[in-house]
Amino acid sequence: MEYVSKSLKQTYKIAYDYAKTLEKGDVVLLQGEMGAGKTQFTKGLAKGLEITDEITSPTYAYMNDYDGVLYHYDCYRLSSGEDAEALGLTDYFYNGGICVIEWSENIKSVLPKKVKIVKIEKINEKTRKITL
Numbered sequence: 076m077e078y079v080s081k082s083l084k085q086t087y088k089i090a091y092d093y094a095k096t097l098e099k100g101d102v103v104l105l106q107g108e109m110g111a112g113k114t115q116f117t118k119g120l121a122k123g124l125e126i127t128d129e130i131t132s133p134t135y136a137y138m139n140d141y142d143g144v145l146y147h148y149d150c151y152r153l154s155s156g157e158d159a160e161a162l163g164l165t166d167y168f169y170n171g172g173i174c175v176i177e178w179s180e181n182i183k184s185v186l187p188k189k190v191k192i193v194k195i196e197k198i199n200e201k202t203r204k205i206t207l
């Protein structure tokens with residue numbers, strides 16, 4: 076499915092609705108350049124999962140754990156799958172929660188076989204093409 080979002084609010088709504096289609100254990104790869112809206116999309120998705128904690132970018136922590144319901148990864152600073160494994164980050168892929176991963180390209184070798192992909196493309200300042 077392809078969507079055009081013309082505002083942050085629309086992106087939240089698309090992500091919120093998408094969350095309702097997810098099942099326990101799903102691993103979602105968020106693809107898109109820096110500033111595309113991956114973290115903002117995760118905020119909407121978390122709302123859809125009824126998470127009330129504020130979602131913050133896990134850039135420095137690599138992964139934020141929201142009560143075992145959502146694991147939000149940012150692998151920008153990881154350089155290999157082995158690094159992710161050594162940090163214990165891959166254990167959560169099979170933990171029954173939903174994993175949402177930014178910059179998964181960096182840890183390609185350790186990703187599960189079955190994943191879902193969300194692609195966010197920046198069209199202009201406020202417009203994004205979102206492919207689910």
Ligand SMILES: Nc1ncnc2c1ncn2[C@@H]1O[C@H](COP(=O)(O)OP(=O)(O)O)[C@@H](O)[C@H]1O
Binds near residue numbers: 116200
């Ligand atoms: N339609 C839109 N959807 C998502 N983000 C948008 C949109 N329009 C503008 N933005 C802005 O783009 C930025 C996206 O940032 P962020 O989600 O942190 O990107 P990423 O995690 O992909 O690097 C935010 O500053 C947000 O306000």
Ligand SMILES: [Mg+2]
Binds near residue numbers: 132
């Ligand atoms: Mg981000």
